[in-house]
Amino acid sequence: MILTVTDLAIARGGVPVLEGLSFALPPGKALILRGPNGIGKTTLLRTLAGLQQPLSGRIEGAEDRIAYAAHSDGLKPTLTVTENLIFWASVFGTRDIQPALEAFALNELADRHAGNLSAGQKRRLGLARMLVTGRPIWMLDEPTVSLDKTAVAMFADAVRAHLGQGGSALIATHIDLGLDGEVLDVGPNKARPKALDDLDGGFL
């Protein structure tokens, strides 16, 4: 099933940020989301994930199929790596966390408390969470922040494997991941302030 977005307009804190955005994300493909800071990439991902309502436009094929990874990883510092992953696996109704641990080289850290991990290790755990969701569409917001080169390669491999299994991914990032995905530059879709023919009316 293709994720289709038609003429989408979104707002952050009541202020329109992007408008007239249309794209399709078929299975097996990645879409790299680019654009300057503050353009509304995070807002777009949050809207697609269903955390907020679009101003207008249609989103099709997103319902219950999206796994969303935000800036923060949603980890509990007093739970171990395994416990954190098992929790998310059972929330999403999957069981096997071993592939996720292996994909991000977390086996050695499995019994460590998440609070004792470094920033990059935490991020790896946060990304491993995507694997245990079992959902076909990944929405990743700046996934490579605080990752080292090896970990970035691990992440790119994980995304490739996911695409190979018929999944798809929408990734907001500023670095080159070496994925053969199309680039979606949202810069031109920046919402323009409405032209006011009637200034008094606009004020009111």
Place this chain on the structure above:
Amino acid sequence: MIALLLRDLKLAFRAGGGFGLGLAFFLIVTVLVPFSVGPQSSLLATIAPGVLWLGALLACLLSLDRLLALDWEDGSLDLLATAPLPLESVVTIKALAHWITTGLPLVLAAPVLGVLLNLPGPGFGWLVVSLLIGTPALSVIGTFGAALTVGLKRGGLLLSLLVLPLYVPTLIFGAEVARRGATGMEVQTPLLMLAGITAATVALLPFASAAVLRINLR
């Protein structure tokens, strides 16, 4: 859902989880009351049901600001909202976990502390019954308040102001059951009112909490 409940319980019992905070507060209040009002046993017996109920209510209030704020801060609330669990069940489970870690220990500790306040013999049973029926309402109302104030910096003050008026009916009828029970009077009317309030809040407030949470997460 069970995974969420188990996680919340595990988090509460681990270091820094805040389990025992309410219980310690309850203990301190009831231990200090005889020092402040004097040791006359007749006076203590009169005020015991009310003091115990008030102590339990304030102890409940103490841990509310962490109820959803922690999940909001580390981002897991966003992730839970995009998970297959409906938000209504997330807030219900959160309230249940709060009750198990805060309300239930208060119910169990109340009879012991009743001895310190010279609670009359027949009052013990009714105190436990009234707390057992009343404290779930405190947790559910508290979760609603936490959902309203999630994301606000230092939202604890606002949370208390919002929640306290909603706690008043439960306090009035709960303390009334304990007081009447202690003096050997008929308890049926306040007990039914208390049970009614709890049933209504448990049935309705999770929907309200989920609705405000959706707005707050935007």
